[in-house]
Amino acid sequence: DSGVTQTPKHLITATGQRVTLRCSPRSGDLSVYWYQQSLDQGLQFLIQYYNGEERAKGNILERFSAQQFPDLHSELNLSSLELGDSALYFCASSPGGLAGAAPTYEQYFGPGTRLTVT
């Protein structure tokens, strides 16, 4: 157990719908990362938050958005869902992530949310 929790574990929804995935980082970790894992795309970085602020963006679609709350949990919102959005969505957390601070690179992954769009 990495200490990172994600809910729900599974999600089945229809095209055009909107869903919210939730992630709670390890105790004390300030950074949260979201990754998408599909069969043909591998693990793709979506977005990073550090202490409530967006820090980095990857290949995240405009239909997707995220936020990190004051208690440091994060939510990934996926809207206007398409069949191709079906994937495993992982969040990971790490202690740091701020340039100039003591490097704390290690990222620990949550169990993931399996999203199926029908």
Place this chain on the structure above:
Amino acid sequence: GENVEQHPSTLSVQEGDSAVIKCTYSDSASNYFPWYKQELGKRPQLIIDIRSNVGEKKDQRIAVTLNKTAKHFSLHITETQPEDSAVYFCAASTGLDDYKLSFGAGTTVTVRA
């Protein structure tokens, strides 16, 4: 952005033999290289990592080597066991302003008993 290539995509080894997975990266600013193991339907688990200030790191049966000049790094698993069967991912990060990871495509390792 960073591009990480990983080879081979599949690897089958006899139990007790060694397994080697190689990765190359494109961004010379990358300075952190973790390896993750992912069993079917489970989360990626960090098994070992190396930073750019060292050339080799070992932890029991696994070791990672880094060649910054050639921009490649490798994972070595010795005395493989059936429980080593999984998908292994390499990754790289620059750690300049964020610590996002760029992953290789993964290697499916099968250890034959």
